Amino acid sequence: MGYDALLQWLEATSVATTIRENELLFPWIESIHVLAITLVVGSISIVDLRLLGVTSRDRPVGRIADEVLPYTWGAFAVAATTGALLFSSNAMTYGHNFFFLGKMMLIALAGINMAVFHLFVGRDVERWGGAGHVPSAAKAAGAVSLSIWIVLVGFGRWIGFTLH
Numbered sequence: 001m002g003y004d005a006l007l008q009w010l011e012a013t014s015v016a017t018t019i020r021e022n023e024l025l026f027p028w029i030e031s032i033h034v035l036a037i038t039l040v041v042g043s044i045s046i047v048d049l050r051l052l053g054v055t056s057r058d059r060p061v062g063r064i065a066d067e068v069l070p071y072t073w074g075a076f077a078v079a080a081t082t083g084a085l086l087f088s089s090n091a092m093t094y095g096h097n098f099f100f101l102g103k104m105m106l107i108a109l110a111g112i113n114m115a116v117f118h119l120f121v122g123r124d125v126e127r128w129g130g131a132g133h134v135p136s137a138a139k140a141a142g143a144v145s146l147s148i149w150i151v152l153v154g155f156g157r158w159i160g161f162t163l164h
């Protein structure tokens with residue numbers, strides 16, 4: 001099955017058709033999507049700003065991450081589910097939209113950046129996380145993460161302005 005055939009199949013599903021043909025469902029789902037992404041980006045920023053040494057310098061990085069990231073993952077699950085529902089309702093259009101595809105790529109990049117952080121410098125966060133000095137690799141991971149999420153939100157917002 002080719003890419004367009006897959007998008008057409010998705011758009012023809014009963015769930016996608018119900019969202020597309022119901023006046024209230026899409027705006028309600030998008031509202032939940034916006035609330036969820038606000039919590040994703042807001043909670044990740046707390047950890048990234050600590051890594052950059054801007055905020056919460058008196059609190060260990062490891063403890064902040066342990067307390068905050070479960071909310072990030074929970075909100076991400078809600079954002080991905082509502083996003084997929086929104087996507088299905090107009091799959092052919094979104095599937096060829098530069099800002100939508102760019103947003104998906106940025107989400108993948110954010111995931112890779114987080115994985116690299118946890119696999120390398122984050123492994124001994126207990127050693128350096130409490131002290132004032134944060135290793136430059138950890139600062140770089142925080143700066144890259146924050147930049148990706150800010151651009152990602154911009155791309156998400158621009159989808160709606162570029163639908164044809």
Ligand code: HEM
Pocket residue numbers: 030033034037040041076079080081082083084086087094107152153154155156157158159160161163
């Ligand atoms: C946590 C990651 C995500 C972030 C930060 C994000 C961000 C955004 C933003 C800022 C908007 C514009 C909302 C508005 O102002 O109206 C949006 C809309 C949208 N997002 Fe996401 N999103 C995320 C995940 C996803 C995923 C995983 C999908 C699909 C699988 C998706 C699909 C959509 C769709 C279809 C729209 C509606 C565009 C429109 O017609 O206006 N999003 N997203």
